[in-house]
Amino acid sequence: MNRNDKQCPFCGERININALKCKHCGEWLDQTYQYHNNQYQTQSNSCGCLSIVWKTIVVVVTIVIVLALLPVIGEILMLFVLQQGATP
Numbered sequence: 001m002n003r004n005d006k007q008c009p010f011c012g013e014r015i016n017i018n019a020l021k022c023k024h025c026g027e028w029l030d031q032t033y034q035y036h037n038n039q040y041q042t043q044s045n046s047c048g049c050l051s052i053v054w055k056t057i058v059v060v061v062t063i064v065i066v067l068a069l070l071p072v073i074g075e076i077l078m079l080f081v082l083q084q085g086a087t088p
């Protein structure tokens with residue numbers, strides 16, 4: 001018996017002791033690996049939701065700032081147009 005081998009609990013075939021997935025039946029052997037993988041996916045999903053909320057906040061704040069500055073921008077544009085018209 002090879003020390004680097006273990007028996008697959010699903011199909012009984014000999015596989016590498018470090019194997020995460022059985023090469024014979026395709027079953028995942030390391031439950032903690034599966035768990036971490038699932039947890040990572042859940043975390044990344046919640047992070048994605050958070051970033052969407054942050055993006056929405058940034059967009060709303062940007063729109064508010066633009067709306068607040070619109071009269072100022074309009075005034076500057078008017079001054080610019082008047083200056084352009086004044087110069088021969």
Ligand SMILES: [Zn+2]
Nearest residue numbers: 008011022025
């Ligand atoms: Zn197997």
